[in-house]
Amino acid sequence: MLYINQQESALEAATLAELAEQLALPAQGIALVLNQQLLPRAVWAQTALPDSTDHHIEIFQLVAGG
């Protein structure tokens, strides 16, 4: 089962990149945390989401102000 920002999700994706595509995430400025690990976009395509286990995903907007 996938949990996205603490909500159960019915989406099915083989990798984080596939999931990002299904969610239509913006191409830039987004952070994605998989099971407490913050993963750069460059590794999303190689990061599998095997359905043998639950995955907890947090998605948030990066900010740059100060």
Add this chain to the structure above:
Amino acid sequence: MRAKSVPPEATQPETTLSDTEFIRYSRSLMLADDGDSRQLRLKHARVLILGVGGLGCPVATTLVGAGVGQLTLIDSDKVELSNLPRQSLYQTGDIGKAKAEVAAARLRLQNPHPRLTVLQCRPDDQQLRQAIADCDVLVDCSDNLPTRLQLNRLAREAGKPLFAGAVSGTSAQLYLLNSQTACYQCLVDPNWQALQNCRTLGVDPALAAVTAQQLAWLLLQYLQATPAQQASAVPVGHANSVPFGHYGRFAASHSQIGFHWYPLHANPSCACCGAGADAAQKGAL
């Protein structure tokens, strides 16, 4: 560019605190058995803060109040009316004045001991490299992505630790990086046209202060630690811990209010710290 520096009181590295320093810092000295040594390490610490706005003002105030040895303040902006709700070093009469200059003047009134240096400019690489060379720790409190990427790159180049905060709207984030960890550019695409700043999204003044003081607390932990403590990897949450390589995100839900820290993974092909950087270097040779 103008650079001003107040000469240190003594040219020899000091090994004791003066009587007035002892009284001034007495409430900090009580906090640990080795309070004197911790205070002296802070007195010898040299910190650079890039950006003296909603984050930079409280961070500078806490470090100077606590007795940091040397602080370099860099900002090219002038004080604006809309800064005043959260940028506590500025007053209504300061509107139009150079931020870094006004900030340094206020901080000198707060505590005459720290050496304060001001760069009232948007530094190019050479200017920033020069400022970095004179500091031990770099603090990013800037308000734009190009500056964040610049300081990230030059921190990595100099091998110096980077403590950074970012706030916009109702979001607040922190990242703590050094030469052993992933870098900011692993996470952020340099081509991102970041519009997530205080001008476009506004900013919660209390959240800016919370973020700045979380950063200041981490800085004081680090600056007062022994070199051995600084180098040791300690678990997040330990009193002496600085979670280098982590990205913190403020969240408030039920009883969990505060920063949640996530290990930031490196991008192996990062153009700043990874294979992309090696390739760029080889290409340049």
